[in-house]
Amino acid sequence: MNTAERYIECTIPILPVSDLARSTQFYTETLGFSLDWSSGSISSVSRDRCAIMLSQNAEKAAPTWVWIGLEDDTLFHVYRASGVKVLQEPKNWSWAYEMKFEDIDGNVLWLGTEPCDDLPRQDQEAKLSSEPTP
Numbered sequence: 001m002n003t004a005e006r007y008i009e010c011t012i013p014i015l016p017v018s019d020l021a022r023s024t025q026f027y028t029e030t031l032g033f034s035l036d037w038s039s040g041s042i043s044s045v046s047r048d049r050c051a052i053m054l055s056q057n058a059e060k061a062a063p064t065w066v067w068i069g070l071e072d073d074t075l076f077h078v079y080r081a082s083g084v085k086v087l088q089e090p091k092n093w094s095w096a097y098e099m100k101f102e103d104i105d106g107n108v109l110w111l112g113t114e115p116c117d118d119l120p121r122q123d124q125e126a127k128l129s130s131e132p133t134p
Helices: 020-030 074-081 122-130
Strands: 014-016 034-039 042-047 050-055 065-069 085-092 097-102 108-113
Touching: 020 034, 020 042, 020 050, 074 108
Parallel strands: 014 050, 065 108
Antiparallel strands: 034 042, 042 050, 085 097, 097 108
């Protein structure tokens, strides 16, 4: 038994995909993930020791979203340059500097870093614009 009272080893999002081979190729070749393993209708891909599972048989009622925390915004530029569909250009909020992309199955990859101190924050600007003027 773990004496450190740690019960959760990790969490791994499982994204529904329509064509496992095509999606695995997108994640490995376009997004720079590595293929960890593939078995039947499910694959695991990872980057920087963080995994995402791709499942061809997963129920899909709506696109699935996954948050990917980053050390810096380098992948914003890499993914845009690779032609990954941009859903939201970079925005700076009090909780994160973020950008959203869409994979080939419509799943949302929500990438973010710590907020940028040198950029205005969207939520603070919205608050200021909604305050009544004297």
